[in-house]
Amino acid sequence: MYSEDNLLPLSALQHLLFCERQCALIHIEQQWDENVLTVEGKGMHKRSDQSQTESRGNIRLARGVWLKCLRLGLTGRADLVEFHRIDSPGEGVALANISGRWRPFPVEDKHGRPKKDLMDKVQLCGQALCLEEMLNVRIASGALFYGKTRHRLDVVFDDDLRSQTEKAARRLRQLLASGATPPAVYEKKCDSCSLYEQCRPKLLQQNNASVWLTRMIREAVV
Ligand code: SF4
8 A cells, every 4th residue: 555645646657558758758857748639638628627516317427536546556636427326225335415326437538539559448447446445336337538539438447457557557656766767769659749859759769779889889899
């Protein structure tokens, strides 16, 4: 268990899975920059910046919910947690000043489209693991809402996703504790990276290659 003052941001899981160097630049070197994608993303998150609740039939909506998980050492804010009314008395959670049992269902807004990798799902699963610890309940699924496609994708928190999320949380802690930023390696994803200018992956990769080549030549001569 981690203490309250030793928690890492849930959002860093996504940075880590996108690129460990980007994660280190943001969370170790405190560098950040806006690009079109992050600005769009911020716009989507704005409406959940303040905590608020509302009711829609058998669903209660809580926006901007603070989360923490001492077991994994994570903290953050959920865009939206829906509470679905259920009939089973032994399941779900109780809500203050309202009767019945309710099943928590985290929903995260994302700009863009659904991705092939696990980044978004891991971040959502991280939120679910926080809610599970805070509410002492098992959460089976949640959803990602994509702004570009206006599509809501249901995500099942199965054993594999839970294990990938826990692995990412451990790796995040290891990376940040090392205090070392990994070297740049240019890939296609770099073109959409908000830290491209600070990172300069093509230039640094070239420099790394020439340092390597010089060393090889020197070793061959000796
Ligand atoms: S530009 Fe590429 S290597 Fe550099 S931080 Fe971004 S994704 Fe990582």
